[in-house]
Amino acid sequence: MKTVIKLEELGLFILGIYFFSQLNYAWWWFLVLIFVPDFSMIGYLFGDKGGSFCYNVVHHRGIAIAVYLLGIYCSNSAIQLSGVILFAHSSMDRMFGYGLKYESGFKFTHLGEIGK
Numbered sequence: 001m002k003t004v005i006k007l008e009e010l011g012l013f014i015l016g017i018y019f020f021s022q023l024n025y026a027w028w029w030f031l032v033l034i035f036v037p038d039f040s041m042i043g044y045l046f047g048d049k050g051g052s053f054c055y056n057v058v059h060h061r062g063i064a065i066a067v068y069l070l071g072i073y074c075s076n077s078a079i080q081l082s083g084v085i086l087f088a089h090s091s092m093d094r095m096f097g098y099g100l101k102y103e104s105g106f107k108f109t110h111l112g113e114i115g116k
């Protein structure tokens with residue numbers, strides 16, 4: 001089953017790349033911005049509960065889609081770009097086994113324990 005989930009996440013990551021290609025940005029922007037959502041891990045400086053909340057908000061694909069749609073509604077390509085990056089990054093993370101975090105610690109995710 002893990003292989004199926006990884007393939008699904010790969011497909012969603014490619015979908016994120018496709019949506020990025022529809023925006024009027026140079027490709028190097030994608031490479032520069034794709035790891036920016038990981039700054040949400042700074043929340044772990046305030047403990048596991050705060051860290052998991054910050055991480056999960058930034059890595060929630062529903063929020064990424066809402067941000068993208070807000071960008072369409074506002075005709076703002078920077079907001080659309082933010083939504084695309086959040087979406088693609090979340091899919092990339094899940095493809096590598098980094099899921100949404102539980103409050104019990106960074107390595108405990110909805111996809112299982114990291115490193116097991």
